[in-house]
Amino acid sequence: MRGMSAGAPRTFVGRAGPLTQLHEAWAAAQKGGPVTVLVRGEAGIGKSALVRRFVEESGVTQVFRGTCLQLAEDSASFLPFVAIMRDIVRGRPDGIASLVSAQALGHLAFLLPDLGETPGWDDHARVRLLESVLALVARLAADAPVVLVVEDVHWADPSTADLLAHLVANLPAGPVLLVLTARPPLPNQRTAALPADLAGAPDVVTVDLEPLDPIETQDLAAARGERDPGRVGAVHARSGGNPLHAHALLDSGGRGDAEHLLKQLAVPVEGLPAAARRLVHVLAVAGHPVRQPLLTTVSGLSGAALDAAAAHAAGIIDIGPPDAGGAEYRFRHPLVQEAVYRLHVLPGERTRLHARFAEAIEADPALSPPIACYAPSETARHWLAAGEPARAAAATWRSAQDGRDLLSHAEQRLAELRRLITLWPRIPDAERVVGVPWPQVLLAAVEAADDSGEPDLGMELAAQALAEARRRGAAEVAGAVRLRQAAMRRGLGLPGVRDDLRVGVEQAPVSGALRSRLLAAVAREHAIDGEWARAAETAALAERLAADAGDARAVAAAAVVRAGVATDPVRAAPLRARAAALAVEARAPDLAVLVTVDEAVLLRRVDRVADAVEAARTALEAANNAGVGRSVGARIGALLAAGLVDLGQWDDALDVLEPFQRLGHGRVDGWLLAAPRTHALAARGQLAGPAYEDVPAAGPAPGLPADVPEALAARDRLPLLHAVATAHLARGRVAEAAAALRPAFVPVVLAAAPEYAWPLLALAAELVALRRGRRPEPDDEPAVRRALAELPVLGTVQRAHRATALRALTERADAGTAREAELAAWEDSPLPLPLGWALLRAGEAALVRRDRAVAAERLARAGEIATELGAAPLAEAVGAAVRRGRLPVEAAPAATATPLAGLTAREQDVLRLLAEGLTNRQIAARLFLSPKTASAHVSRILLKLDAATRGEAAAIARRLGL
CATH class of the missing domain: 3.40.50.300 (P-loop containing nucleotide triphosphate hydrolases)
Structure with missing residues (x-):
C-alpha cells in the first residue's frame, strides 16, 4: 500500500x-x-x-x-x-x-x-x-x-x-x-x-x-477492559464523546480537567526506554514529520539504536516507507505531539534541541523538507525557539527575500517580515547581523503589505519607513516607499497621491530605475485623469531611463504603462504584447496581470463591453494564478462584475462578487465591489426589501460610501457616484439621487472616463425630468446639457446613453421623436436592460399616437426582456402600460418580480438542467459557466429549496413545473 x-x-x-x-x-x-x-x-x-x-x-x-x-x-x-x-x-x-x-x-x-x-x-x-x-x-x-x-x-x-x-x-x-x-x-x-x-x-x-454517544463510549471502554458502568459514564461525560480524550481518561482513571487530559495524552511516553523517549522528544521539538537523516543528526540515534527506539514508540509515532531521503517519522496525532512538547520536554532540553535542528539545517539545507524557501524559515523558527533572536532574524530575512523568486504568496512574506520587525529591537547591531539596513527591511514590509491587500497596515509601515529614511538620508528607500504609498493612497481613497509621486521624483536621482518607476506611476496618474498625451510622453521617458539603468522590472513597469495609456485597441495590441513579454522576462507577475487589466479598461472605454468582460475574466484568473489575487483581485472583480451587469448577466456578476466579501481589501476596492451589486439589485427591484431596512434613511446601499471622496480618480469616482444615486433612486429618494450626481459635473472628470460618464449623465438627465415642476426647480439641467455637448462619444453604448439623456431633456411636444431616436440607438447596442426600457418608452409613444400594433409589438418585446432578465421594475412598468393601453399583449409575468421559489432566473436554468440529471460539469458546459460557478449555483439552489440532495431538488423542480 x-x-x-x-x-x-x-x-x-x-x-x-x-x-x-x-x-x-x-x-x-x-x-x-x-x-x-x-x-x-x-x-x-x-x-x-x-x-x-x-x-x-x-x-x-x-x-x-x-x-x-x-x-x-x-x-x-x-x-x-x-x-x-x-x-x-x-x-x-x-x-x-x-x-x-x-x-x-x-x-x-x-x-x-x-x-x-x-x-x-x-x-x-x-x-x-x-x-x-x-x-x-x-x-x-x-x-x-x-x-x-x-x-x-x-x-x-x-x-x-x-x-x-x-x-x-x-x-x-x-x-x-x-x-x-x-x-x-x-x-x-x-x-x-x-x-x-x-x-x-x-x-x-x-x-x-x-462525538461518540454513551453506547459507543461503552464499546470503546469495553475494548480497553473497562466495564464498570459508573466509570464509563464519567469518562463519557468528561470526554464529551471525543475518542482521543476518552482513551486518555481511561488511562488516567477518569480525571477530566483539560490540563490533566493533556498530561494523559503524554503518559505512554513515561514508560519508554531512554532512547525511545529521546526519539519522541526530538520529534516533538521538530513540530512536523522528520526524515531519518535529520532525525539521526539531531538525536544521535542511528542504525539499530534508531530501529529499537522506534519499535518501542510504535504506539505513539508512525514511520513512512523510505525514499531517497530516508524514512519519515511523525506523531500519530498532533495533540500528542503538543502534550509531549509542553509536558515532557524540559525547557533546557527544548532549547538545546531547537538549536541542534537549526544548526543541522543551516549546515545542510538538504536535511530540511525538500521545498523551496523552506530551510531559512525552518531555521528561523528553531533559532527563535532556542532563544537566539539574532540568528532567527538573519534566517527570516533570507526566507522573505528568497520568497520573491518563488511561487509563494505575498501574505507569507509579510508574516515573515512582521516577525523580523518584532525581533529587530532585541538584536544588538542588527544591521550587521542580518546584513541589511533597517529602512530596507521596512520598505520590504511596506511592499509585502501592499501586495497582500493590507493597505492600512502598509500605510503605517510606510510612515515608519519614511521617518527612518529621512533620519538616515536614504533617498532611494524614501522614493521607493513614496511610490508604494501613492498606490495605497489611491486604493484607500486618500488625497496626496500626486504629492507623494512629486516628492519622490524630486528626491530620486536624475537617472536610474527608481526614477523610472516613479515616472511610470506619474504617467499612470496622467492616464487616470484622461491626460493621454502627457501620459504617453512620461511613460516613454520612464522606459528610456529604465533601459539605461538595466532594471528589467522597471523597464516592464514603464512598458505596461505605455501600453495602458494607448487610446486605440489596435495600436495598443503590440504594445501590450511587448509589455507582457517584458513582465515575463522580469519575473513580475503583478505587472503581467496589469497588462490584461489595462486591456479590459481600454475595451470598456471604447464601448466593447463583451470583449472587456472576457479580458477582465482572463485578468482575474491570471491574478489568482500569479498569487496576487488578494492585492489586485477585488478591483478586477469589480470591473468584471460591472461588465456582466451591463450585459444583463446579473447572476454571474453576483457570483464574481461573492468571494470578495470574505476577503480583506482597501476601502475603495470595497466600494467598487458594492457598485455593480447595487446596480444588479436595483435592476431586479431588490434594493428596497427587508434586507435594506437597516440602511439609514440618509445613506445609500450597503457597502457604498455616504460621501464619495473627491480625491478619487474619475475612473473610480464616477461609477461610485452613479451607484450611490441609483441606490437613492431605487428607494424613492429623487432629490438625494440628484444631489449625489452633482460632484460629477466637472468637464475634466467626465472626460477622463467617458465609459462611466455617459451612463451617469443619462441618469442625471432622467432625474432632471423627474424633478420638473417640483419646487424648488432643479438647477442641474444647464450642467447636464453642457456636459452632453462637450463629452466625446466613443461607441454605440455611449451613443445610446446620450440618446437617453437627450430624450429625458426633450420637451413634451418632441417626446415621440426623441423616444424613437433613443430606441434606434439602443437597438444597436449589446445592453439588454436599457433596450427594454427604450422599448417601453417607445411603445408608450406609439400608444399616444394611437399606433396600437407598434405599441403591442414593442411592449411585448420589453416584457420578454424583463422576463428573461428577472427585471421586476421593468416588468411592472410594462404591465402597467399594457393595462393602460388595453392591449392584447400578455404582460411580463408577476413571477419576474418574485422569482420562482425564490430562485433567480439563472438558478432556474440550472435547476432545470439539474432535474434532467446533468452533473455540475455538464451544467457548466451547457450554460457556458465555469464548473465552480455551476457548483455555487447548485449549492444556493439546495439551500433555497431546503433540499438535502440533488435528487430532492430535482423532484421539487418537477413539482414546480420546471
Whole structure:
C-alpha cells in the first residue's frame, strides 16, 4: 500500500455511518467520476483514524498523503503536496518522468526539487504548476484508481489553498478520490474560508464526525477492559464523546480537567526506554514529520539504536516507507505531539534541541523538507525557539527575500517580515547581523503589505519607513516607499497621491530605475485623469531611463504603462504584447496581470463591453494564478462584475462578487465591489426589501460610501457616484439621487472616463425630468446639457446613453421623436436592460399616437426582456402600460418580480438542467459557466429549496413545473 503509514488506531468504534459514506464515495469515484470528500470534526474526534480504516478496507493500491502544518501558514508553500509528490515518486520505481511531459516535470520541480530544474517564473508559472499536478493525477488514475489524502486543511498555507481549490473544481475524469480533513476554523484564521467553501460546494461530500454517544463510549471502554458502568459514564461525560480524550481518561482513571487530559495524552511516553523517549522528544521539538537523516543528526540515534527506539514508540509515532531521503517519522496525532512538547520536554532540553535542528539545517539545507524557501524559515523558527533572536532574524530575512523568486504568496512574506520587525529591537547591531539596513527591511514590509491587500497596515509601515529614511538620508528607500504609498493612497481613497509621486521624483536621482518607476506611476496618474498625451510622453521617458539603468522590472513597469495609456485597441495590441513579454522576462507577475487589466479598461472605454468582460475574466484568473489575487483581485472583480451587469448577466456578476466579501481589501476596492451589486439589485427591484431596512434613511446601499471622496480618480469616482444615486433612486429618494450626481459635473472628470460618464449623465438627465415642476426647480439641467455637448462619444453604448439623456431633456411636444431616436440607438447596442426600457418608452409613444400594433409589438418585446432578465421594475412598468393601453399583449409575468421559489432566473436554468440529471460539469458546459460557478449555483439552489440532495431538488423542480 503506497503512501499511508501502517498501523490501526487502538480502538475503532462508532463510525459505521461515516465509513459507509467514504466507501460510497469511493465506489462512485471508481465508476469514473472524480469525488471529493471533506471529513470535518474537532481535534481528537477520529478524522485520521477514519481515513486510515477506510484505506485499509478499500484495498486501494495508489493512495498518497500530505498534511498541512500549523507552522506552514507563515512559511512553506504547497507543503502537503511536497509529501504527496514524494509518496508518488516513492511508489513508482520508474519515477514519474514517463508520466508527464518534460515541461510539466519542470513545473512539478517547484514542489520537489529532486525532479530537476524549474523553468523559472513566467506569467503562467503558477497555473502551469496547478495544471501539471492535474495532469499527473490523471495519468496515475489511468493506471489504477487513486486516493489523495490532504489532512488538516484548516492550516493550509495560501498556495496550498489555491491548489486544493483548483483540484476540487477540476479533478480529472477517472477513478480519483480526494479526501480532505479539517477542524472547525479558528477566529480570524486566514485560511478559515477554505473548509467552509469546500463544505458548501455541491460536488463535495461532507462527512461530519460527531462525538461518540454513551453506547459507543461503552464499546470503546469495553475494548480497553473497562466495564464498570459508573466509570464509563464519567469518562463519557468528561470526554464529551471525543475518542482521543476518552482513551486518555481511561488511562488516567477518569480525571477530566483539560490540563490533566493533556498530561494523559503524554503518559505512554513515561514508560519508554531512554532512547525511545529521546526519539519522541526530538520529534516533538521538530513540530512536523522528520526524515531519518535529520532525525539521526539531531538525536544521535542511528542504525539499530534508531530501529529499537522506534519499535518501542510504535504506539505513539508512525514511520513512512523510505525514499531517497530516508524514512519519515511523525506523531500519530498532533495533540500528542503538543502534550509531549509542553509536558515532557524540559525547557533546557527544548532549547538545546531547537538549536541542534537549526544548526543541522543551516549546515545542510538538504536535511530540511525538500521545498523551496523552506530551510531559512525552518531555521528561523528553531533559532527563535532556542532563544537566539539574532540568528532567527538573519534566517527570516533570507526566507522573505528568497520568497520573491518563488511561487509563494505575498501574505507569507509579510508574516515573515512582521516577525523580523518584532525581533529587530532585541538584536544588538542588527544591521550587521542580518546584513541589511533597517529602512530596507521596512520598505520590504511596506511592499509585502501592499501586495497582500493590507493597505492600512502598509500605510503605517510606510510612515515608519519614511521617518527612518529621512533620519538616515536614504533617498532611494524614501522614493521607493513614496511610490508604494501613492498606490495605497489611491486604493484607500486618500488625497496626496500626486504629492507623494512629486516628492519622490524630486528626491530620486536624475537617472536610474527608481526614477523610472516613479515616472511610470506619474504617467499612470496622467492616464487616470484622461491626460493621454502627457501620459504617453512620461511613460516613454520612464522606459528610456529604465533601459539605461538595466532594471528589467522597471523597464516592464514603464512598458505596461505605455501600453495602458494607448487610446486605440489596435495600436495598443503590440504594445501590450511587448509589455507582457517584458513582465515575463522580469519575473513580475503583478505587472503581467496589469497588462490584461489595462486591456479590459481600454475595451470598456471604447464601448466593447463583451470583449472587456472576457479580458477582465482572463485578468482575474491570471491574478489568482500569479498569487496576487488578494492585492489586485477585488478591483478586477469589480470591473468584471460591472461588465456582466451591463450585459444583463446579473447572476454571474453576483457570483464574481461573492468571494470578495470574505476577503480583506482597501476601502475603495470595497466600494467598487458594492457598485455593480447595487446596480444588479436595483435592476431586479431588490434594493428596497427587508434586507435594506437597516440602511439609514440618509445613506445609500450597503457597502457604498455616504460621501464619495473627491480625491478619487474619475475612473473610480464616477461609477461610485452613479451607484450611490441609483441606490437613492431605487428607494424613492429623487432629490438625494440628484444631489449625489452633482460632484460629477466637472468637464475634466467626465472626460477622463467617458465609459462611466455617459451612463451617469443619462441618469442625471432622467432625474432632471423627474424633478420638473417640483419646487424648488432643479438647477442641474444647464450642467447636464453642457456636459452632453462637450463629452466625446466613443461607441454605440455611449451613443445610446446620450440618446437617453437627450430624450429625458426633450420637451413634451418632441417626446415621440426623441423616444424613437433613443430606441434606434439602443437597438444597436449589446445592453439588454436599457433596450427594454427604450422599448417601453417607445411603445408608450406609439400608444399616444394611437399606433396600437407598434405599441403591442414593442411592449411585448420589453416584457420578454424583463422576463428573461428577472427585471421586476421593468416588468411592472410594462404591465402597467399594457393595462393602460388595453392591449392584447400578455404582460411580463408577476413571477419576474418574485422569482420562482425564490430562485433567480439563472438558478432556474440550472435547476432545470439539474432535474434532467446533468452533473455540475455538464451544467457548466451547457450554460457556458465555469464548473465552480455551476457548483455555487447548485449549492444556493439546495439551500433555497431546503433540499438535502440533488435528487430532492430535482423532484421539487418537477413539482414546480420546471
